[in-house]
Amino acid sequence: MRTTIYMGMSLDGFVARLDDTLDFLGGPPDSTAAEGSFESEVGASFAAFMATVDVLVMGRRTFEVVVPFPEWPYGKTPVVVLSRTLTAVPDGVPPTVRITSGEPAEVLRALEADGAQHVYVDGARTARDFLAAGLITDLVVTHVPVLIGTGITPWGPLPHDVRLKLVSTARFAGNAAQSHWSVVRGAPPR
Amino acid sequence: MRTTIYMGMSLDGFVARLDDTLDFLGGPPDSTAAEGSFESEVGASFAAFMATVDVLVMGRRTFEVVVPFPEWPYGKTPVVVLSRTLTAVPDGVPPTVRITSGEPAEVLRALEADGAQHVYVDGARTARDFLAAGLITDLVVTHVPVLIGTGITPWGPLPHDVRLKLVSTARFAGNAAQSHWSVVRGAPPR
Numbered sequence: 059m060r061t062t063i064y065m066g067m068s069l070d071g072f073v074a075r076l077d078d079t080l081d082f083l084g085g086p087p088d089s090t091a092a093e094g095s096f097e098s099e100v101g102a103s104f105a106a107f108m109a110t111v112d113v114l115v116m117g118r119r120t121f122e123v124v125v126p127f128p129e130w131p132y133g134k135t136p137v138v139v140l141s142r143t144l145t146a147v148p149d150g151v152p153p154t155v156r157i158t159s160g161e162p163a164e165v166l167r168a169l170e171a172d173g174a175q176h177v178y179v180d181g182a183r184t185a186r187d188f189l190a191a192g193l194i195t196d197l198v199v200t201h202v203p204v205l206i207g208t209g210i211t212p213w214g215p216l217p218h219d220v221r222l223k224l225v226s227t228a229r230f231a232g233n234a235a236q237s238h239w240s241v242v243r244g245a246p247p248r
Numbered sequence: 249m250r251t252t253i254y255m256g257m258s259l260d261g262f263v264a265r266l267d268d269t270l271d272f273l274g275g276p277p278d279s280t281a282a283e284g285s286f287e288s289e290v291g292a293s294f295a296a297f298m299a300t301v302d303v304l305v306m307g308r309r310t311f312e313v314v315v316p317f318p319e320w321p322y323g324k325t326p327v328v329v330l331s332r333t334l335t336a337v338p339d340g341v342p343p344t345v346r347i348t349s350g351e352p353a354e355v356l357r358a359l360e361a362d363g364a365q366h367v368y369v370d371g372a373r374t375a376r377d378f379l380a381a382g383l384i385t386d387l388v389v390t391h392v393p394v395l396i397g398t399g400i401t402p403w404g405p406l407p408h409d410v411r412l413k414l415v416s417t418a419r420f421a422g423n424a425a426q427s428h429w430s431v432v433r434g435a436p437p438r
Contacts, residue, residue, distance in 0.1 A: 066258065067429075069387070069389065069412060069429065070261065070403035071260065071261045071403060082409065124404075169311075189395065195334065197259070199259065201427065203411065203412035203413055203414055203432075204409050204411055205379065205403070205406060205408070205409065205428060206406070207403075207404065207405045207407075208405050208406075213260035213261060213395070213397075215397045216395060216396070216397030216398075217397075219272065219394050219397070220394065220395040221394050221398050222394055222395065223393055223423060224393055224422060224423045224425055227417060227419055227425050229414065232414060233413060233414045234414065235414055235417050235425070235427040237391065237425040239259065239393060
């Protein structure tokens with residue numbers, strides 16, 4: 059089973075400002091944006107990625123950022139929200155969403171047993187926890203053209219180096235750099 | 249005058265480990281490495297960059313990391329080391345190196361007055377100070393295939409967003425992603 063972190067971030071590694079706003083990312087994917095624009099190219103890339111995803115696992119904080127979006131960004135893809143505090147899905151959220159208080163490895167085992175082949179892991183804290191636990195197979199990072207200095211980042215202390223291999227690179231509308239990395243399994247911790 | 253930050257870093261933004269070691273970067277540029285190897289491609293890119301550089305400005309900490317390298321990596325390019333504590337250049341360091349206790353803006357003004365057209369700004373802390381002071385025109389970032397979790401980073405708090413434009417991207421030996429960004433002048437702080 060593949061488990062992918064797919065994140066847009068400032069060149070200095072922030073996926074949101076400290077107040078959870080995302081303005082610097084260029085806004086959520088927009089299927090109505092002009093062809094060739096940054097938004098449409100990011101949107102097309104995200105749509106192509108989502109078409110390969112069976113289940114999305116996200117943290118509670120990211121979920122609460124996404125809920126007020128004008129359009130639910132994940133279509134019919136099942137979404138599992140990790141939370142020890144939420145007990146019910148808020149009004150207006152699609153029935154594809156469920157909440158679990160399970161541990162990361164346990165949640166992934168259950169999804170794999172249910173036949174999931176590709177899990178999209180979203181949210182900075184969740185991404186970091188899954189990376190530290192050795193549960194991620196792929197990272198797709200889109201660096202947008204700004205340094206914001208402070209914010210929320212998926213990067214943080216790890217029990218050991220995570221060795222990667224560069225799978226591919228892409229540019230969006232000439233002004234964002236995407237790189238897809240796979241985690242090298244069995245690399246010796248240093 | 250162009251002022252460029254040119255840095256190799258882990259995907260999570262670290263240019264050195266907390267103990268100043270650089271092992272995860274694949275070692276310093278190596279002109280004897282096999283053609284097509286990571287070291288030779290990084291070395292060729294660095295050599296091409298250095299050929300455009302008139303003067304290098306670096307922090308004291310980076311200077312002290314570089315001094316013990318088996319080969320001085322900057323050829324005949326003049327190097328200005330920013331330090332308020334160093335007073336003399338250590339033995340064995342080329343005569344191209346001088347030390348100054350000047351402020352960043354003042355040092356750059358003096359270099360420009362001397363005819364410098366391209367200054368390479370090196371060192372994590374120095375890069376951050378120059379970015380925060382609005383003194384950088386270009387960033388060339390080479391992400392190497394590893395997450396190290398903790399370390400020394402050029403990224404840090406800024407007085408306002410630094411808007412960028414993606415100039416170009418490149419890959420090295422298929423396993424590192426380089427991106428060249430120019431700073432957008434006069435972009436409104438948000």
